[in-house]
Amino acid sequence: MSEEVETAVEYSIQEIARAAGTTSRTLRHYDAIGLVRPARVGRNGYRYYSDRSLVRLQRVLLLRDLGLGLDRVAEVLAAQDAGSGAGESADAVALAEARVLGVHLDLLEQERARVDRQIGAVRRTIAALTTPHEGNGLMAANMFDGFDHTKHKDEVIERWGENAYAASDSWWRSMSAEQQQGWQDQVAALNADWVAAATDGEDPASERAQALARRHVEWLRGVPGAPAGDAFAAYVRGLGEMYVADERFAAHYGGVSGATLVRDALHALLDGDA
Known part of the structure:
Protein backbone atom coordinates (compact mmCIF):
# COMPACT_ATOMS: atom_id res chain seq x y z
CA MET A 1 0.00 0.00 0.00
CA SER A 2 1.27 3.47 -0.89
CA GLU A 3 2.25 5.86 1.92
CA GLU A 4 -0.30 8.37 0.59
CA VAL A 5 -3.24 6.03 1.26
CA GLU A 6 -4.73 6.12 4.74
CA THR A 7 -8.00 4.80 6.14
CA ALA A 8 -8.33 7.58 8.75
CA VAL A 9 -9.73 10.97 7.74
CA GLU A 10 -6.95 13.42 6.92
CA TYR A 11 -6.86 17.07 5.96
CA SER A 12 -4.32 19.01 3.96
CA ILE A 13 -2.57 22.02 5.44
CA GLN A 14 -4.51 24.27 3.07
CA GLU A 15 -7.84 22.85 4.26
CA ILE A 16 -6.89 23.35 7.90
CA ALA A 17 -5.62 26.89 7.32
CA ARG A 18 -8.81 27.84 5.48
CA ALA A 19 -11.10 26.30 8.13
CA ALA A 20 -9.22 27.88 11.05
CA GLY A 21 -8.86 31.30 9.43
CA THR A 22 -5.08 31.14 9.63
CA THR A 23 -2.26 30.54 7.13
CA SER A 24 -0.18 27.58 6.02
CA ARG A 25 2.88 29.52 7.12
CA THR A 26 1.48 29.80 10.66
CA LEU A 27 0.71 26.08 10.75
CA ARG A 28 4.22 25.25 9.58
CA HIS A 29 5.57 27.47 12.38
CA TYR A 30 3.36 25.70 14.94
CA ASP A 31 4.81 22.42 13.68
CA ALA A 32 8.38 23.72 13.91
CA ILE A 33 7.99 24.77 17.55
CA GLY A 34 6.05 21.65 18.54
CA LEU A 35 2.67 23.23 19.21
CA VAL A 36 0.61 21.44 16.54
CA ARG A 37 2.17 18.50 14.75
CA PRO A 38 0.66 17.07 11.57
CA ALA A 39 -0.44 13.45 11.72
CA ARG A 40 2.13 12.64 9.05
CA VAL A 41 4.25 14.18 6.31
CA GLY A 42 4.01 12.58 2.89
CA ARG A 43 6.91 11.71 0.62
CA ASN A 44 6.18 14.91 -1.25
CA GLY A 45 6.71 16.94 1.94
CA TYR A 46 3.02 17.80 2.30
CA ARG A 47 1.62 17.88 5.83
CA TYR A 48 -1.56 15.94 6.62
CA TYR A 49 -3.61 16.57 9.75
CA SER A 50 -5.95 14.28 11.71
CA ASP A 51 -8.98 15.00 13.90
CA ARG A 52 -6.63 14.88 16.89
CA SER A 53 -4.52 17.59 15.25
CA LEU A 54 -7.64 19.74 14.83
CA VAL A 55 -8.45 19.50 18.55
CA ARG A 56 -4.90 20.52 19.39
CA LEU A 57 -5.08 23.49 17.02
CA GLN A 58 -8.38 24.60 18.53
CA ARG A 59 -6.83 24.57 22.00
CA VAL A 60 -3.90 26.65 20.77
CA LEU A 61 -6.17 29.23 19.14
CA LEU A 62 -8.35 29.46 22.26
CA LEU A 63 -5.33 30.18 24.42
CA ARG A 64 -4.06 32.72 21.90
CA ASP A 65 -7.44 34.46 22.10
CA LEU A 66 -6.90 34.77 25.87
CA GLY A 67 -3.91 36.94 25.07
CA LEU A 68 -1.13 34.42 25.70
CA GLY A 69 2.10 34.37 23.73
CA LEU A 70 3.25 31.17 22.06
CA ASP A 71 5.71 30.34 24.86
CA ARG A 72 2.94 30.60 27.46
CA VAL A 73 0.57 28.61 25.23
CA ALA A 74 3.12 25.81 25.11
CA GLU A 75 3.52 25.87 28.90
CA VAL A 76 -0.24 25.77 29.52
CA LEU A 77 -0.74 22.93 27.04
CA ALA A 78 2.09 20.96 28.63
CA ALA A 79 0.57 21.44 32.09
CA GLN A 80 -2.87 20.42 30.85
CA ASP A 81 -1.53 17.40 28.99
CA ALA A 82 0.44 16.24 32.02
CA GLY A 83 -2.86 15.48 33.74
CA SER A 84 -4.86 14.54 30.68
CA GLY A 85 -4.00 10.87 30.51
CA ALA A 86 -1.23 11.06 27.92
CA GLY A 87 -0.20 7.53 27.00
CA GLU A 88 -3.57 6.07 27.95
CA SER A 89 -6.18 4.71 25.55
CA ALA A 90 -7.52 6.90 22.74
CA ASP A 91 -10.92 7.07 24.47
CA ALA A 92 -9.36 8.22 27.74
CA VAL A 93 -7.34 10.90 25.99
CA ALA A 94 -10.42 12.08 24.09
CA LEU A 95 -12.40 12.41 27.33
CA ALA A 96 -9.55 14.31 28.97
CA GLU A 97 -9.35 16.71 26.04
CA ALA A 98 -13.11 17.21 26.20
CA ARG A 99 -12.76 18.12 29.88
CA VAL A 100 -10.05 20.69 29.09
CA LEU A 101 -12.14 22.18 26.29
CA GLY A 102 -15.09 22.36 28.69
CA VAL A 103 -13.08 24.78 30.83
CA HIS A 104 -12.35 26.87 27.73
CA LEU A 105 -16.04 26.78 26.85
CA ASP A 106 -16.94 28.28 30.23
CA LEU A 107 -14.46 31.11 29.64
CA LEU A 108 -15.79 31.72 26.14
CA GLU A 109 -19.37 31.91 27.39
CA GLN A 110 -18.32 34.49 29.95
CA GLU A 111 -16.56 36.47 27.22
CA ARG A 112 -19.63 36.22 24.98
CA ALA A 113 -21.77 37.65 27.78
CA ARG A 114 -19.34 40.57 28.12
CA VAL A 115 -19.36 41.23 24.36
CA ASP A 116 -23.16 41.03 24.33
CA ARG A 117 -23.21 43.75 26.99
CA GLN A 118 -20.86 45.87 24.89
CA ILE A 119 -23.12 45.43 21.85
CA GLY A 120 -26.12 46.50 23.90
CA ALA A 121 -24.27 49.53 25.22
CA VAL A 122 -23.24 50.67 21.72
CA ARG A 123 -26.78 50.13 20.41
CA ARG A 124 -28.17 52.27 23.22
CA THR A 125 -25.63 54.99 22.42
CA ILE A 126 -26.57 54.91 18.72
CA ALA A 127 -30.24 55.14 19.68
CA ALA A 128 -29.51 58.09 21.95
CA LEU A 129 -27.56 59.87 19.21
CA THR A 130 -30.25 59.39 16.58
CA THR A 131 -33.31 60.01 18.78
CA PRO A 132 -34.28 63.52 19.92
CA HIS A 133 -33.86 63.97 23.66
CA GLU A 134 -34.50 66.76 26.15
CA GLY A 135 -30.93 67.70 27.02
CA ASN A 136 -30.45 64.83 29.47
CA GLY A 137 -27.12 63.94 27.91
CA LEU A 138 -25.85 60.51 26.91
CA MET A 139 -24.62 59.35 30.29
CA ALA A 140 -26.54 56.38 31.63
CA ALA A 141 -25.78 53.68 34.15
CA ASN A 142 -25.43 51.08 31.41
CA MET A 143 -23.70 53.14 28.71
CA PHE A 144 -20.32 51.58 29.46
CA ASP A 145 -21.57 48.10 30.35
CA GLY A 146 -18.92 45.59 29.35
CA PHE A 147 -16.22 48.26 29.03
CA ASP A 148 -15.56 49.87 32.39
CA HIS A 149 -12.70 48.54 34.49
CA THR A 150 -14.48 50.14 37.48
CA LYS A 151 -17.47 47.77 37.30
Whole structure:
Protein backbone atom coordinates (compact mmCIF):
# COMPACT_ATOMS: atom_id res chain seq x y z
CA MET A 1 0.00 0.00 0.00
CA SER A 2 1.27 3.47 -0.89
CA GLU A 3 2.25 5.86 1.92
CA GLU A 4 -0.30 8.37 0.59
CA VAL A 5 -3.24 6.03 1.26
CA GLU A 6 -4.73 6.12 4.74
CA THR A 7 -8.00 4.80 6.14
CA ALA A 8 -8.33 7.58 8.75
CA VAL A 9 -9.73 10.97 7.74
CA GLU A 10 -6.95 13.42 6.92
CA TYR A 11 -6.86 17.07 5.96
CA SER A 12 -4.32 19.01 3.96
CA ILE A 13 -2.57 22.02 5.44
CA GLN A 14 -4.51 24.27 3.07
CA GLU A 15 -7.84 22.85 4.26
CA ILE A 16 -6.89 23.35 7.90
CA ALA A 17 -5.62 26.89 7.32
CA ARG A 18 -8.81 27.84 5.48
CA ALA A 19 -11.10 26.30 8.13
CA ALA A 20 -9.22 27.88 11.05
CA GLY A 21 -8.86 31.30 9.43
CA THR A 22 -5.08 31.14 9.63
CA THR A 23 -2.26 30.54 7.13
CA SER A 24 -0.18 27.58 6.02
CA ARG A 25 2.88 29.52 7.12
CA THR A 26 1.48 29.80 10.66
CA LEU A 27 0.71 26.08 10.75
CA ARG A 28 4.22 25.25 9.58
CA HIS A 29 5.57 27.47 12.38
CA TYR A 30 3.36 25.70 14.94
CA ASP A 31 4.81 22.42 13.68
CA ALA A 32 8.38 23.72 13.91
CA ILE A 33 7.99 24.77 17.55
CA GLY A 34 6.05 21.65 18.54
CA LEU A 35 2.67 23.23 19.21
CA VAL A 36 0.61 21.44 16.54
CA ARG A 37 2.17 18.50 14.75
CA PRO A 38 0.66 17.07 11.57
CA ALA A 39 -0.44 13.45 11.72
CA ARG A 40 2.13 12.64 9.05
CA VAL A 41 4.25 14.18 6.31
CA GLY A 42 4.01 12.58 2.89
CA ARG A 43 6.91 11.71 0.62
CA ASN A 44 6.18 14.91 -1.25
CA GLY A 45 6.71 16.94 1.94
CA TYR A 46 3.02 17.80 2.30
CA ARG A 47 1.62 17.88 5.83
CA TYR A 48 -1.56 15.94 6.62
CA TYR A 49 -3.61 16.57 9.75
CA SER A 50 -5.95 14.28 11.71
CA ASP A 51 -8.98 15.00 13.90
CA ARG A 52 -6.63 14.88 16.89
CA SER A 53 -4.52 17.59 15.25
CA LEU A 54 -7.64 19.74 14.83
CA VAL A 55 -8.45 19.50 18.55
CA ARG A 56 -4.90 20.52 19.39
CA LEU A 57 -5.08 23.49 17.02
CA GLN A 58 -8.38 24.60 18.53
CA ARG A 59 -6.83 24.57 22.00
CA VAL A 60 -3.90 26.65 20.77
CA LEU A 61 -6.17 29.23 19.14
CA LEU A 62 -8.35 29.46 22.26
CA LEU A 63 -5.33 30.18 24.42
CA ARG A 64 -4.06 32.72 21.90
CA ASP A 65 -7.44 34.46 22.10
CA LEU A 66 -6.90 34.77 25.87
CA GLY A 67 -3.91 36.94 25.07
CA LEU A 68 -1.13 34.42 25.70
CA GLY A 69 2.10 34.37 23.73
CA LEU A 70 3.25 31.17 22.06
CA ASP A 71 5.71 30.34 24.86
CA ARG A 72 2.94 30.60 27.46
CA VAL A 73 0.57 28.61 25.23
CA ALA A 74 3.12 25.81 25.11
CA GLU A 75 3.52 25.87 28.90
CA VAL A 76 -0.24 25.77 29.52
CA LEU A 77 -0.74 22.93 27.04
CA ALA A 78 2.09 20.96 28.63
CA ALA A 79 0.57 21.44 32.09
CA GLN A 80 -2.87 20.42 30.85
CA ASP A 81 -1.53 17.40 28.99
CA ALA A 82 0.44 16.24 32.02
CA GLY A 83 -2.86 15.48 33.74
CA SER A 84 -4.86 14.54 30.68
CA GLY A 85 -4.00 10.87 30.51
CA ALA A 86 -1.23 11.06 27.92
CA GLY A 87 -0.20 7.53 27.00
CA GLU A 88 -3.57 6.07 27.95
CA SER A 89 -6.18 4.71 25.55
CA ALA A 90 -7.52 6.90 22.74
CA ASP A 91 -10.92 7.07 24.47
CA ALA A 92 -9.36 8.22 27.74
CA VAL A 93 -7.34 10.90 25.99
CA ALA A 94 -10.42 12.08 24.09
CA LEU A 95 -12.40 12.41 27.33
CA ALA A 96 -9.55 14.31 28.97
CA GLU A 97 -9.35 16.71 26.04
CA ALA A 98 -13.11 17.21 26.20
CA ARG A 99 -12.76 18.12 29.88
CA VAL A 100 -10.05 20.69 29.09
CA LEU A 101 -12.14 22.18 26.29
CA GLY A 102 -15.09 22.36 28.69
CA VAL A 103 -13.08 24.78 30.83
CA HIS A 104 -12.35 26.87 27.73
CA LEU A 105 -16.04 26.78 26.85
CA ASP A 106 -16.94 28.28 30.23
CA LEU A 107 -14.46 31.11 29.64
CA LEU A 108 -15.79 31.72 26.14
CA GLU A 109 -19.37 31.91 27.39
CA GLN A 110 -18.32 34.49 29.95
CA GLU A 111 -16.56 36.47 27.22
CA ARG A 112 -19.63 36.22 24.98
CA ALA A 113 -21.77 37.65 27.78
CA ARG A 114 -19.34 40.57 28.12
CA VAL A 115 -19.36 41.23 24.36
CA ASP A 116 -23.16 41.03 24.33
CA ARG A 117 -23.21 43.75 26.99
CA GLN A 118 -20.86 45.87 24.89
CA ILE A 119 -23.12 45.43 21.85
CA GLY A 120 -26.12 46.50 23.90
CA ALA A 121 -24.27 49.53 25.22
CA VAL A 122 -23.24 50.67 21.72
CA ARG A 123 -26.78 50.13 20.41
CA ARG A 124 -28.17 52.27 23.22
CA THR A 125 -25.63 54.99 22.42
CA ILE A 126 -26.57 54.91 18.72
CA ALA A 127 -30.24 55.14 19.68
CA ALA A 128 -29.51 58.09 21.95
CA LEU A 129 -27.56 59.87 19.21
CA THR A 130 -30.25 59.39 16.58
CA THR A 131 -33.31 60.01 18.78
CA PRO A 132 -34.28 63.52 19.92
CA HIS A 133 -33.86 63.97 23.66
CA GLU A 134 -34.50 66.76 26.15
CA GLY A 135 -30.93 67.70 27.02
CA ASN A 136 -30.45 64.83 29.47
CA GLY A 137 -27.12 63.94 27.91
CA LEU A 138 -25.85 60.51 26.91
CA MET A 139 -24.62 59.35 30.29
CA ALA A 140 -26.54 56.38 31.63
CA ALA A 141 -25.78 53.68 34.15
CA ASN A 142 -25.43 51.08 31.41
CA MET A 143 -23.70 53.14 28.71
CA PHE A 144 -20.32 51.58 29.46
CA ASP A 145 -21.57 48.10 30.35
CA GLY A 146 -18.92 45.59 29.35
CA PHE A 147 -16.22 48.26 29.03
CA ASP A 148 -15.56 49.87 32.39
CA HIS A 149 -12.70 48.54 34.49
CA THR A 150 -14.48 50.14 37.48
CA LYS A 151 -17.47 47.77 37.30
CA HIS A 152 -16.63 46.43 40.79
CA LYS A 153 -16.17 49.90 42.23
CA ASP A 154 -18.93 49.56 44.84
CA GLU A 155 -17.54 46.29 46.19
CA VAL A 156 -14.04 47.74 46.46
CA ILE A 157 -15.25 50.84 48.30
CA GLU A 158 -17.48 48.84 50.63
CA ARG A 159 -14.73 46.39 51.55
CA TRP A 160 -11.58 48.55 51.53
CA GLY A 161 -12.67 52.18 51.43
CA GLU A 162 -12.72 55.15 49.08
CA ASN A 163 -8.96 55.73 49.31
CA ALA A 164 -8.15 52.21 48.09
CA TYR A 165 -10.44 52.60 45.11
CA ALA A 166 -9.22 56.12 44.28
CA ALA A 167 -5.55 55.05 44.34
CA SER A 168 -6.21 52.04 42.13
CA ASP A 169 -8.36 54.00 39.69
CA SER A 170 -5.80 56.82 39.40
CA TRP A 171 -3.00 54.30 38.81
CA TRP A 172 -4.96 52.57 36.03
CA ARG A 173 -5.88 55.79 34.26
CA SER A 174 -2.27 56.99 34.43
CA MET A 175 -1.05 54.11 32.27
CA SER A 176 -0.78 54.20 28.50
CA ALA A 177 -2.88 51.85 26.39
CA GLU A 178 0.23 49.70 25.86
CA GLN A 179 0.88 49.50 29.61
CA GLN A 180 -2.75 48.61 30.28
CA GLN A 181 -2.56 45.87 27.65
CA GLY A 182 0.62 44.52 29.25
CA TRP A 183 -1.09 44.39 32.61
CA GLN A 184 -4.08 42.59 31.10
CA ASP A 185 -1.74 40.10 29.42
CA GLN A 186 -0.12 39.38 32.78
CA VAL A 187 -3.52 38.78 34.38
CA ALA A 188 -4.64 36.57 31.48
CA ALA A 189 -1.50 34.43 31.84
CA LEU A 190 -1.99 34.06 35.59
CA ASN A 191 -5.67 33.18 35.19
CA ALA A 192 -4.87 30.62 32.47
CA ASP A 193 -2.30 28.97 34.73
CA TRP A 194 -4.86 28.76 37.55
CA VAL A 195 -7.40 27.22 35.15
CA ALA A 196 -4.82 24.66 33.99
CA ALA A 197 -3.95 23.75 37.59
CA ALA A 198 -7.63 23.37 38.52
CA THR A 199 -8.25 21.24 35.42
CA ASP A 200 -5.43 18.94 36.52
CA GLY A 201 -6.95 18.59 40.00
CA GLU A 202 -3.94 20.26 41.64
CA ASP A 203 -3.78 20.19 45.45
CA PRO A 204 -3.79 23.71 46.98
CA ALA A 205 -0.71 22.88 49.05
CA SER A 206 1.27 21.47 46.11
CA GLU A 207 4.43 23.16 44.89
CA ARG A 208 2.72 24.18 41.67
CA ALA A 209 -0.31 25.72 43.40
CA GLN A 210 1.86 27.51 45.95
CA ALA A 211 4.03 28.97 43.18
CA LEU A 212 0.86 30.30 41.56
CA ALA A 213 -0.32 31.67 44.91
CA ARG A 214 2.97 33.56 45.31
CA ARG A 215 2.57 35.02 41.81
CA HIS A 216 -1.00 35.99 42.66
CA VAL A 217 0.08 37.74 45.87
CA GLU A 218 2.85 39.64 44.08
CA TRP A 219 0.33 40.71 41.47
CA LEU A 220 -2.01 42.01 44.18
CA ARG A 221 0.85 43.86 45.90
CA GLY A 222 1.51 45.67 42.63
CA VAL A 223 -1.88 47.37 42.62
CA PRO A 224 -1.77 50.79 44.31
CA GLY A 225 -4.28 51.04 47.11
CA ALA A 226 -3.75 47.50 48.35
CA PRO A 227 -3.54 47.47 52.17
CA ALA A 228 -0.12 47.18 53.80
CA GLY A 229 1.16 45.20 56.75
CA ASP A 230 -1.12 42.80 58.58
CA ALA A 231 -4.15 44.20 56.76
CA PHE A 232 -2.79 42.81 53.48
CA ALA A 233 -3.24 39.20 54.62
CA ALA A 234 -6.86 39.88 55.53
CA TYR A 235 -7.29 41.59 52.18
CA VAL A 236 -5.98 38.54 50.30
CA ARG A 237 -8.15 36.17 52.34
CA GLY A 238 -11.19 38.30 51.66
CA LEU A 239 -10.47 38.32 47.94
CA GLY A 240 -10.14 34.54 47.96
CA GLU A 241 -13.55 34.19 49.55
CA MET A 242 -15.03 36.64 47.05
CA TYR A 243 -13.59 34.68 44.11
CA VAL A 244 -15.62 31.65 45.23
CA ALA A 245 -18.77 33.46 46.35
CA ASP A 246 -19.23 35.69 43.30
CA GLU A 247 -19.66 33.93 39.94
CA ARG A 248 -18.33 36.98 38.12
CA PHE A 249 -14.95 36.47 39.79
CA ALA A 250 -15.10 32.66 39.71
CA ALA A 251 -15.47 32.78 35.92
CA HIS A 252 -11.89 34.07 35.62
CA TYR A 253 -10.69 30.76 37.06
CA GLY A 254 -12.94 28.43 35.09
CA GLY A 255 -15.79 28.40 37.62
CA VAL A 256 -16.29 27.74 41.31
CA SER A 257 -13.96 24.74 41.46
CA GLY A 258 -11.12 26.78 39.98
CA ALA A 259 -11.84 29.73 42.27
CA THR A 260 -11.85 27.32 45.22
CA LEU A 261 -8.35 26.19 44.30
CA VAL A 262 -7.19 29.83 44.16
CA ARG A 263 -8.75 30.61 47.55
CA ASP A 264 -7.41 27.51 49.28
CA ALA A 265 -3.93 27.93 47.79
CA LEU A 266 -3.82 31.58 48.91
CA HIS A 267 -4.96 30.63 52.39
CA ALA A 268 -2.38 27.85 52.57
CA LEU A 269 0.34 30.30 51.54
CA LEU A 270 -0.72 32.83 54.15
CA ASP A 271 -0.96 30.16 56.86
CA GLY A 272 2.55 29.04 56.03
CA ASP A 273 3.86 32.59 56.30
CA ALA A 274 2.14 33.23 59.64
